[in-house]
Structures are given as structure tokens and as C-alpha cells.
Amino acid sequence: MHNFEYHRAGSLADAASALKKAGEDGKLMAGGQTLIPTLKLRLAQPSAVIDLSGIKELASIKAGAGEVTIGAGATHAAVAASKDVQGKIKALADLAAHIGDRQVRHRGTIGGSLANNDPAADYPAAVLALGATIVTNQRKIAADEFFKGLFETALKPGEIITAVSFPAPEKAAYMKFANPASRFALVGVFVAKTKGGVRVAVTGAGESGVFRSAALEKALSGNFSAKAIEGVAMPAKGLNSDIHASAEYRAHLIGVMAKRAVAAAG
Amino acid sequence: MAPLDTGIGAAVRRREDARFLTGRGTYTDDINRPGQAHAYILRSPHAHATIKKVDIKKAKSSPGVIAVYTGEDFKPINGVPCGWLVTGKNNKPMIEPKHPIIAEGKARHVGDPVAVVIAETKAEARDAAEKIDIDYGALPAVVDMKAALKGGGKSVHDAAPDNLCFDWELGDKAATDAAFAKAAHVTTLDLVNNRLVPNALEPRAAIGDYDKATGEHTLYTTSQNPHVIRLLMGAFVLGIPEHKLRVVSPDVGGGFGSKIYHYAEEALVTWAAKQLGRPVKWTADRSESFMSDAHGRDHVSHVELALDKDNKFLGFRFETLANMGAYLSTFAPCIPTYLHGTLLAGNYSTPAIHTNVKAVFTNTVPVDAYRGAGRPEATFMIERVIDKAARELKTDPAELRRKNYIKPEQFPYQTPVALMYDIGNYGATLDQVLKLSDPGGYAQRKAASKAKGKLRGRGIASYIEACGIAPSNVVGSLGARAGLYEAATVRVNPTGSVVVFTGSHSHGQGHETTFAQVVSSMLGIPMESIEISHGDTNRVPFGMGTYGSRSIAVGGTAIHNAVNKIIAKGKKIAAHMLEAAEADIEFKNGKFTVAGTDRSKAFGEIALAAYVPHKYPLETVEPGLDETAFYDPKNFTFPAGSYVCEVEVDPDTGVVEIQSFAAADDFGRIINPMIVEGQVHGGLAQGIGQALTEACVYDKNGQLQTGSFMDYCMPRAQDVPNFKVAHSVTACTHNPLGVKGCGEAGAIGAPPTVINAIVDALQEYGVEHIDMPATPHRVWKAIQDAKARKR
Structure with a gap:
């Protein structure tokens, strides 16, 4: 990795002022699970790293x-x-x-x-x-x-x-289909029956990151059961295609994971 | 043999493990030489590009930099040599372009070295490398083998405009065509043997050290065969005579073939150390390993099997494209030919076999041997097409195999593809694996899976491999540029302890235990009195190293023969000391005894006498007790076996779970059953990795898309079931220990077994083949495609 200033913040205020001082090339680090590998691969070159992990109040x-x-x-x-x-x-x-x-x-x-x-x-x-x-x-x-x-x-x-x-929701569950190599979510579906209605969020699959599935929310709103999802068409449009999974496969897995999540939510 | 609990056949715990498991091993990267500098290699980000200009000015003045070298500096130096010349059809030799240490004028794969920085620290070298300015002229990449052979102006090397390295065949084409013409049934199959990245736990590393006072070079390197590196690098690259070049391969953390070859980095640090008068160290990081270790497999094949009306095999026909990558690695050309074509008889008495292999240059990392090396590719073709034939003919796949096995009474058996199998009993391992895998309960298990919404499948495969590589005169006639014997020195110390210097190299195999057991058995002395020394050309007389499951069969036999020389000399000494005739001396349980008497001398007494020769036959026998043997095998050894696997497929997601795996192998006589079982487990895990998870993928521009473990999926513990393992024994007929070797079997037999099981599970959809790795995505896609075809 390249050299940088390391600042271990003692408080939130300390972190904020250190970040301000560092300017736009300053970088906050919490657990470092993304930042450290990125630094090691020299894909990032911050001037300063402000470490938040010592701030007890957080x-x-x-x-x-x-x-x-x-x-x-x-x-x-x-x-x-x-x-x-x-x-x-x-x-x-x-x-x-x-x-x-x-x-x-x-x-x-x-x-x-x-x-x-x-x-x-x-x-x-x-x-x-x-x-x-x-x-x-x-x-x-x-x-x-x-x-x-x-x-x-x-x-x-x-x-x-x-x-x-x-x-706190009435019911909720998360089902992840892990990428076989990285174990990140190839498709992850979180279903929740909340006071404000049913909410379904999908990670791993979308071209623009996490998103809510209106189709699944609608299907589950009337009947919060796995059966309600059957027949809900999941379009592949807007989903990722890569060497691990096509958009079609991801679309299919959203349905499967959603069903399993609803079943697990009880 | 002595009745010691550490002798041949005992499940002795691995002596080396205490060192490895407590972090006390010494790997190449653990070695640091006084005044050592560090090398960082700048590698091409392009798959194919001309190198128009390399500006190293800024890098040279970067902090800590000692030197910067480019392709220009290495132009006068020979390239990395290839160790095997394959001659193709019409006696046309393979095309063998120079493989420069640093790319000259053109980069030919992502990861091709284009410059090297040597600095006081690794970080400084890497910082400086970022300041090297290279003007590349990107060229279209040659990636797909079929497209590569069309050339079309895209050539990896000017010397091979259509990217063909060689076009090779083996077997009687006319006889094979005739067999197909009269066949009652023909089964065909197109398949891919997926490209793999070896991923040894320890990345490659090398340290060059030069002693100005003596003119001696030392290379510390992660090698499976230090003498071979000394020969290739000393004689063919740098012109350093053997007596001025020492190669040390200390503890090595896994090789799987990838550490057989002589790599450019070894020559680079050796050369630079002399230039700079300082030791130079290079250690690959994992990303570098992905793009610079020789990859494995990568075949595309068409397979045909002809059967008569009684389901007897009449002929096999094979067409294979084999990827060589951008340059020829040390053994690359022999993998798809003499380690592949010659195995295409499998376990079967098929009268006519023909194979044609086209080796292709592409803008990818060089491809060479990887655990099994040609034999997994051969076995996959044979065992997949047999399985498909069994289904087409509605016959039991195990019984179709049994019917066509070479029978025990047919040995020695001359195959139509050059090899002479000495011995085997394939029916015995088949019986064993069936017993282990409970075929009777299968219907019930399948129903239970179905009740859970899972599809159960059962797959079987048999395999044979040619190990104990190899008779030197045979491989010499086939193009090997080296002999493939092994050497051993057995040194008995004055007080009776023994050091064995072996040319085999242990990088996970447990030689320090297994070899000591052989010596312990033969000399009747405890393991604690025996040291196994390997991996240093200055200590070991000579050696060809460890690969191709050859250590026990070739290296072990050399040790055996050297020990016998010790015993023979000991008898002479004992005869003199006991005042008896040499012919009357027996050696047993560590004692030299006058036959029929109780007069004897212990092994230790003879050793002492050999070094303190006061009462000694000095007129006829030299003092000392130190013997060397070179052993050149008379034939390959032929381990064989049968495996059965049951899988469950989740049709909703395509996830495959291995439910059970049974393996029955015949490795000949077994020295240490625990170590052998460990080797089988490791091989099976790697075979399962190839079948289910591992795929090295290049995109159409030659970019490596699986350049880290984020994208390249190694098998994990959860992917591997508890194995049921059994052995049957037909002792090898041509080596004194009766051993065959066991290191590669699992990696050879597992892939077709797993895929056969998956295809079986998908029968309700009519899926006939699935390429490896059978990832969830691929299995799901196969189901969808089959459904679409049915509609």
C-alpha cells in the first residue's frame, strides 16, 4: 500500500475534525474490511485514514x-x-x-x-x-x-x-444465495412484514445495488405466504450478468430466495 | 522384513507434521540472506500488445531502487526452455518459440513480465514499478482455441501464424475407422476439460545468491525438483556449470505440478544477484500466482465410442484441442500427448483407438501439468462417453464397464496406444466400491431425496493412470529431453544412524515418514535413527523430483536398492568379523547372523566397524558405509480403481451437494495406509473442485476474470463429504516394493464420477451432459435448456 497519515479517533468530534483537516483525500475506516484490501491492492490512495474503531460511543x-x-x-x-x-x-x-x-x-x-x-x-x-x-x-x-x-x-x-x-417488524427473514467463490450475496432477499406494510429488498442482483421489489411486495401484501409469490414474474432487466450468474438466473433466484425467506419468517 | 511397528504397512503418523503444524517449517520466503534486495516484477496488463517503448528513468531514481531491467537487458540471454519435444504428423516437430525471461517487444498474456525493479525493500520496488512508463500497442487477443486455429491475422507467435504448436496423433486410424464402420452402436460426446489455476497454499518464491569469492550461485526456490531446475537453468538459460550452481528447495507448501517447471523468475533473481553482487529475493503474491503459475487442463474434445451388438467396445475415437497458453512451459507438450493419448485405453480391452491432438497457442498463461496431468483429461473423456453409452443402451453403467474391463488373466496387456499394463484387477476394485456404496439402498435414498424436493443421482467411474514416471529410454524416444530415473544415497553413520539423501522432493507427500518406514523395515532400525534429506543439490547426489505419482515407485525403489547395497556390504564385513563365509551370513531384524548359529553382529556394530576398521577385511572391502543407487524404472506403474458418488441436486437453485463418495483403489503394496488415505482424500477434494467449483475464465480480450479467490472458487470443507476409502492390491511386477503410487488418483477419478452422478440426477429432464464445473448456475441452465428442448 501507499503511505498515508493514520489517525485513530478518540471521539466522534475528533474523527469529524480529523476528516475535515484531511480534506477530500481523507478516508474513514471502520472495520477496514473493504478499505484494507483496497489499500493493499493499491486501488486507493488516501492521504489520511481516520480510524473509527476506537470510538466507544459508536x-x-x-x-x-x-x-x-x-x-x-x-x-x-x-x-x-x-x-x-x-x-x-x-x-x-x-x-x-x-x-x-x-x-x-x-x-x-x-x-x-x-x-x-x-x-x-x-x-x-x-x-x-x-x-x-x-x-x-x-x-x-x-x-x-x-x-x-x-x-x-x-x-x-x-x-x-x-x-x-x-x-421491529411483525415478521422478517433474510435468505442469501451466496456466490460460490466470494460468499457475497449472489442474490439476497430480505422480506419484512412491517407496520407500514410488506417490504422486500434485494441485494446482490441489481445493476445499481440494493432495491425494493414492488412486484413481490404487492404479491405478499395480500397474502404473506410463499404461495403468493408463485407466478410473480421477475424480470431480468436491470439485473447483473457476470461469470457467476446471468441476469435470468439472478431473477429466478430472487423468486426462490423470496419464497424461502417468507417461509422462514413464518 | 523386521517386525517393527514403524515398518512397511504401518500407519505411522507423519513425522514432518510437528514442524508444519507449529509453524516451524522453513519455506523459501522464510529465508533471508545478508544484504538481500527485493525484486518486483511489473507484468503486462494486456493479453497481447507490442511494447513500443519502456521508460524507466523515473523508476530508477525512485527511493531505494538498485536496478531496473527490461526485456532489452535479457535479450542476450536464452529463454526458458521446454523439456519435451513433441513430433506431430508427418514428422513435423512442434513449434517452439522463445520464452523470454522478460518480454521482448511483445507481451503475450496478462501477467507476462515486462520489467523488473530491484530495490532495498519490496514496497520500494513496487512503488518504483508504478513509475515505469510503458507505451503499449494493444493487439487483438487470441483466446478461443477454435478461433485461434483459423489464424485470421491474429497470431500469438509469428512462427505459428495459425497458432498451431503441433498436430499429433496416436493409434491406428484405419483400424479405428473400420471398427466404427461395423459398430452396432456409436455414442458421441463433446466436452470441455475446464482450465484450472493450481493455487498451492504457498505462492512461488525465489532467492538468487552469488558468492563472489567462490563464483558459486545459490538459488533457493519453491520447486518440486531442484536438480531439474539446476539442469534447465544452468545449462540452457544462464550457462552456469553444475558445480557452480546450488539449488535449494526447502519446505514447499504444495505443488500439484505447478512447481515442477523452471520459471523465468528463478533465472531472473539468479542473474540479477550476480549483476548486483547482492542476494535478490522475489515472492509472488496471490494475484501474481493467478497470472504467472502454469495453469492446468484446458482441453476441448470430441469423443466417440463404438460398440458391437453385445455391448463390447470396438473402438474409441478422440479429437482434442489442447491449450498451451502463450509459451511452452517445461512439460506442456507431453501433457496432452504422452500422458494423455497413451491413457486412452482406460481400463478396457478396446481393440482400436485413435486420437488426434492439436496443441494451440493462445494469449493466456502457459498451461502445463496439474495433479493428474493429461490422465484426468483422458479419464474424463472415456468415463463420460461410457456413461452416456450405458444410458443409450439401457444397461447398467457398472456392468458395461465390467464387461469391457481388461481381465486379470490378460496381463501383461498391450494397449493399442503404446502402453503395456503389467498388472491389475479392475473387477476387484469395482466389487469393493459397489460394496462400499450400497447400490441396494439407492432406490430408497432416491425416494427420500425426492420427498425433500431434491433430485438424487448416482455416478460411477473407473480410472487407470500411468505413474512411476518413467523408463528413460521410452520417454527419450518420445521426445523427453531428460531421463526420468531417481537417485538415492543411504549414508550409515559410525554409530548406526542413517541419513537418506533422496532426489524425490516432498511438498506435502510425507516422504520423511514413508521413506523412513521403508528403511526401517529393511534395516530393522527404528524411525528415530533415520533422517530423510531432500531438496538441496549440494547434499543429494542427483534427482529428478516429485510429480506423476513417482516418488515411492521410482525414488522409493532407488532407496530400496541403495539399502540393499548397504546390506550386501554389511554381510562382507560381518563375514570377516564372525569368521564365516559371506554366503552364510543372513541379515534379519537388524542383525547379521551366521546361518544356523547364534553368532551375530548388530547392524550398529557393523556400522562402527566400517568406520573404525580395526578388525576389517581391508584387502577386499573399503571402509565406510555409504551407498548410492540410481533406479530407472522398467515400465510405468498402473494404479487403477473405481469410484461411486451420490449427489442431490436442488432443482430450484441448481445447487449440487455430494451425499456420499466411495473410492476403491489399487495402488499396489502400500507403505503407510494413513498417508495413502490422506493422498486419496486430497486428490478427491481437488477432483471435486474441478467438477463443481473451479474454473479459470478469460474474457474475449484475454483478461483473466478469475484473478482472485473472490471469483475463482476453490472447494471448501463443506463441499467435500466424508469419504469411504478401500484398497485392493495387485503388486507392481517390476519394482521390488511392488508399489504403484497414489498421489493423483483422486483428482483423476473424481471428476467423471461426480459429473456422471449429476447427469444421472437430471435424467427426468433428459440432460445428457454438463460441462465442469457444474456450478449452480450451470446446472440450473442445463435444466432450463432441457425443458425448453422438450417444449
Whole structure:
């Protein structure tokens, strides 16, 4: 990797000021699970890396009435193990328990994953399907407004995710069909029956990253059962085609994973 | 043989594992020489491009840089040689273009070295390499083999305008055509043997070291055969005589063939170390391994099988395109020919066989041997087409095979494709594998799978392989530029301990245990008194290395013969000491005894006498106890076996899960059954990897799309079932240990077994073939295509 200034932030305010000082070539690092490999491959050349992993206030997980707020610095392992998350939104704990491998889960964080918005990441599906709210050091952003395309989010320069607030759903489940090589989601479908209605988010498949499936939401709104999905046409248009899966196969898998998720949600 | 629990046949735990498992191995990258500099190799991002101009000015003045070299600097130096000359039809020799150390004027694959930076640290070398400015003229890439042969102005090498390296055939074409003309049934199949990246756990590394005082070069390298590297690099590339070149291959973390070959990086660091008067180290990172280690397989074939009305095989006909990549790697031309064409009789007494192989240059990484090397490709063709024939003829695939097996009484058996099989009993391994795999309960298991919404399939395949490579006179007549014997020195120390210097090289095989067991058995001394030394040309007298499942059959026999020389000399010494006739001395259980008496001398006493020869037959016997044997095998060995696999396919997703896998092998006599079973497991895992997960993919521009583990899928523990393994034994007839070798069997037999099972599972859709790897996507697609055909 190339040389850079390393700053281990002690507090959110410290991180924000260090980021400001670094200018546009400064980079925040949470768990580093994307940034470090990118640096090692010399695909990124930041002037400064501001490490958020030492900020204790970002790591908390708190349950409120009908919701769970997860600090941006909570690792996937911490989310998976949290009794609060397991109790309120089991699907989210299950999702976290199956991200990457054990090493990744103990370094990677929810805030880092969302800020990176990898089109094959798991968390975006949960955030979008559960209608979560992303809390930053400047404002609150609704999930529907947050994801803006491949590795693109609504975050502005200098903005740092501090927490994600998830309303507890009535029912929810996530089913991932893993890419055989990378184990990222080739197709991941998160279904949730929420107070505001049924929400279905798909990751791994879309050309522009995570998206909600209006067709599946409509089918499930009347009848939240696997059977309701049968016969719902999933168009291949707008889906990825690569050496691992054609758009048609991904479209087919969305249906299969959605059915399995609905069945698992009970 | 001595009744020791560490002798031949004992499941002794691997002695080397304590070192490996506690991180105390010494791999090439663990070695650091005083004053060592580091090399970083800049590699072509283009599959095919002219190199118009290389500007190294900025790189040269980058911090820490010692030297920057380009293709110009290596022009006077020979390229990397090819170790095998294949002669094609009409006596036309293969086209053998220069394989430069650093590309000269043209880059021919992504990863082709175009410049090298040597600096104080690896990071500085890499920083400087980014400052090299290369003006490339991109050329259209040659990727697809069929398109490549049409040429059309796209040539990897000017010397081969239509990209044909050689056009080779084996077998009697007229007789084969006649067999097909009278056939009652003909089964045909088009198939691909997928390209694989070897992915040894340890990436390649090399350190060049030059001693100005003595003029001696030392190369530390990740090699399966250090003497071969010394010969190829010393004699053919750099012109360094053997006595001034030492090659050391310390612990090596897996090879699978990819570390047989002499690579440009080895010559590069050796040459640069002398230029600079400093040791130079290079270690590949994983990305570099993907684009510079020789790949494996990559055949496209058409297969035909002719049968008579009684389902007896009349003839096999094969047409194969074999990818050579951009340059000829050390053994590349022999893989699709003499390690492939000669195996096309399989386990069967087919009277007429003909094969035609066209070897093709493409703008891809060179292709060479990978675990099995030609034999998996041959076996896949044979066993897939037999399976298809069984289905077409509505006969049991196991019984169709059995009917056509070469019978035990037919050995030695001369095949129509050059080889003479010495011995085997294919029916015995078939019986064993059927017993292990419970065919009687299959219908019930299939119904249980169906109840879960899964499709169950059962596949069988038999295989034979030619191992113990190889009789030197035979391979010499076929184009090998080396002999393929093995050497061993057995050195008995004065106090009776033994060091064995072997030309075989262990990079996972467990030689330090297996070879010691052979010596322990023969000399009646404990394992602890025996050291196995390998991997250093200054210690081991000579060696051809480890590949082609040859270590025990060739290297082990050399050790055996050297030990026998020790015993013979010991008898002379003992006869003198015991005042008896030499002919009356027996050696047993570590003791030299006068036959029929209780007068004896222990092995250790004889060893001491040999070095302290006070009461010693000095007139007729030299002091010392140190013997060397070179063993050149009389024939190949022919391990064989049959495998059965059951799979479940999820028709909704195309996911294949292996439910059970049974393997019955005949490796001849087995020295260490635990190590053999481990070799079988490893081979099966790699074979399953080829069948289900692994695919090296280039796009039409020659870009490597599977350049990391994010896209190249190695099999994981969850992809592999618990194996049921059994052995039957027909002892090899032409080596004294009766051994055949076991390293490659699993990788040869597993792919057709798995694919046969998947195709069987998909019978309700009428799927007749599926190419490897049978990924979920591919299986799903095969189902959809079959459904569409039915509509």
C-alpha cells in the first residue's frame, strides 16, 4: 500500500475534525474490511485514514420500545450475539451471523458496510426492507433515501454514520444465495412484514445495488405466504450478468430466495 | 522384513507434521540472506500488445531502487526452455518459440513480465514499478482455441501464424475407422476439460545468491525438483556449470505440478544477484500466482465410442484441442500427448483407438501439468462417453464397464496406444466400491431425496493412470529431453544412524515418514535413527523430483536398492568379523547372523566397524558405509480403481451437494495406509473442485476474470463429504516394493464420477451432459435448456 497519515479517533468530534483537516483525500475506516484490501491492492490512495474503531460511543446496541438502535461501530459478531437484536429482530441477527467469515464478522461493522454500500453486501437489504433510519453526525436519513447506486450513498463529505435505528417488524427473514467463490450475496432477499406494510429488498442482483421489489411486495401484501409469490414474474432487466450468474438466473433466484425467506419468517 | 511397528504397512503418523503444524517449517520466503534486495516484477496488463517503448528513468531514481531491467537487458540471454519435444504428423516437430525471461517487444498474456525493479525493500520496488512508463500497442487477443486455429491475422507467435504448436496423433486410424464402420452402436460426446489455476497454499518464491569469492550461485526456490531446475537453468538459460550452481528447495507448501517447471523468475533473481553482487529475493503474491503459475487442463474434445451388438467396445475415437497458453512451459507438450493419448485405453480391452491432438497457442498463461496431468483429461473423456453409452443402451453403467474391463488373466496387456499394463484387477476394485456404496439402498435414498424436493443421482467411474514416471529410454524416444530415473544415497553413520539423501522432493507427500518406514523395515532400525534429506543439490547426489505419482515407485525403489547395497556390504564385513563365509551370513531384524548359529553382529556394530576398521577385511572391502543407487524404472506403474458418488441436486437453485463418495483403489503394496488415505482424500477434494467449483475464465480480450479467490472458487470443507476409502492390491511386477503410487488418483477419478452422478440426477429432464464445473448456475441452465428442448 501507499503511505498515508493514520489517525485513530478518540471521539466522534475528533474523527469529524480529523476528516475535515484531511480534506477530500481523507478516508474513514471502520472495520477496514473493504478499505484494507483496497489499500493493499493499491486501488486507493488516501492521504489520511481516520480510524473509527476506537470510538466507544459508536459500538453500543440499545433496544427501545419497538425498535433497536445499533451503533455504527457495532461489529457483525456483536449484532449477531446481541440479545436485544435477537429478541426484537431475529432476522437481523441471523443476517449478521452469516456475513463473510468469522474474521470479517469480528472486524467489520454495520456503519462501515452501509457507508461502503457494496452491491452484494447483506446489510443494505435489511436496512431497506425494515425501513431503518440511518443516523449521522449531522442528520437522520430514511433507508429509502440512503442507497444511491453502486458504492454510492446519500452521505455528504464529512458526514459520519453514528447509528442505525431499526423498527421491529411483525415478521422478517433474510435468505442469501451466496456466490460460490466470494460468499457475497449472489442474490439476497430480505422480506419484512412491517407496520407500514410488506417490504422486500434485494441485494446482490441489481445493476445499481440494493432495491425494493414492488412486484413481490404487492404479491405478499395480500397474502404473506410463499404461495403468493408463485407466478410473480421477475424480470431480468436491470439485473447483473457476470461469470457467476446471468441476469435470468439472478431473477429466478430472487423468486426462490423470496419464497424461502417468507417461509422462514413464518 | 523386521517386525517393527514403524515398518512397511504401518500407519505411522507423519513425522514432518510437528514442524508444519507449529509453524516451524522453513519455506523459501522464510529465508533471508545478508544484504538481500527485493525484486518486483511489473507484468503486462494486456493479453497481447507490442511494447513500443519502456521508460524507466523515473523508476530508477525512485527511493531505494538498485536496478531496473527490461526485456532489452535479457535479450542476450536464452529463454526458458521446454523439456519435451513433441513430433506431430508427418514428422513435423512442434513449434517452439522463445520464452523470454522478460518480454521482448511483445507481451503475450496478462501477467507476462515486462520489467523488473530491484530495490532495498519490496514496497520500494513496487512503488518504483508504478513509475515505469510503458507505451503499449494493444493487439487483438487470441483466446478461443477454435478461433485461434483459423489464424485470421491474429497470431500469438509469428512462427505459428495459425497458432498451431503441433498436430499429433496416436493409434491406428484405419483400424479405428473400420471398427466404427461395423459398430452396432456409436455414442458421441463433446466436452470441455475446464482450465484450472493450481493455487498451492504457498505462492512461488525465489532467492538468487552469488558468492563472489567462490563464483558459486545459490538459488533457493519453491520447486518440486531442484536438480531439474539446476539442469534447465544452468545449462540452457544462464550457462552456469553444475558445480557452480546450488539449488535449494526447502519446505514447499504444495505443488500439484505447478512447481515442477523452471520459471523465468528463478533465472531472473539468479542473474540479477550476480549483476548486483547482492542476494535478490522475489515472492509472488496471490494475484501474481493467478497470472504467472502454469495453469492446468484446458482441453476441448470430441469423443466417440463404438460398440458391437453385445455391448463390447470396438473402438474409441478422440479429437482434442489442447491449450498451451502463450509459451511452452517445461512439460506442456507431453501433457496432452504422452500422458494423455497413451491413457486412452482406460481400463478396457478396446481393440482400436485413435486420437488426434492439436496443441494451440493462445494469449493466456502457459498451461502445463496439474495433479493428474493429461490422465484426468483422458479419464474424463472415456468415463463420460461410457456413461452416456450405458444410458443409450439401457444397461447398467457398472456392468458395461465390467464387461469391457481388461481381465486379470490378460496381463501383461498391450494397449493399442503404446502402453503395456503389467498388472491389475479392475473387477476387484469395482466389487469393493459397489460394496462400499450400497447400490441396494439407492432406490430408497432416491425416494427420500425426492420427498425433500431434491433430485438424487448416482455416478460411477473407473480410472487407470500411468505413474512411476518413467523408463528413460521410452520417454527419450518420445521426445523427453531428460531421463526420468531417481537417485538415492543411504549414508550409515559410525554409530548406526542413517541419513537418506533422496532426489524425490516432498511438498506435502510425507516422504520423511514413508521413506523412513521403508528403511526401517529393511534395516530393522527404528524411525528415530533415520533422517530423510531432500531438496538441496549440494547434499543429494542427483534427482529428478516429485510429480506423476513417482516418488515411492521410482525414488522409493532407488532407496530400496541403495539399502540393499548397504546390506550386501554389511554381510562382507560381518563375514570377516564372525569368521564365516559371506554366503552364510543372513541379515534379519537388524542383525547379521551366521546361518544356523547364534553368532551375530548388530547392524550398529557393523556400522562402527566400517568406520573404525580395526578388525576389517581391508584387502577386499573399503571402509565406510555409504551407498548410492540410481533406479530407472522398467515400465510405468498402473494404479487403477473405481469410484461411486451420490449427489442431490436442488432443482430450484441448481445447487449440487455430494451425499456420499466411495473410492476403491489399487495402488499396489502400500507403505503407510494413513498417508495413502490422506493422498486419496486430497486428490478427491481437488477432483471435486474441478467438477463443481473451479474454473479459470478469460474474457474475449484475454483478461483473466478469475484473478482472485473472490471469483475463482476453490472447494471448501463443506463441499467435500466424508469419504469411504478401500484398497485392493495387485503388486507392481517390476519394482521390488511392488508399489504403484497414489498421489493423483483422486483428482483423476473424481471428476467423471461426480459429473456422471449429476447427469444421472437430471435424467427426468433428459440432460445428457454438463460441462465442469457444474456450478449452480450451470446446472440450473442445463435444466432450463432441457425443458425448453422438450417444449
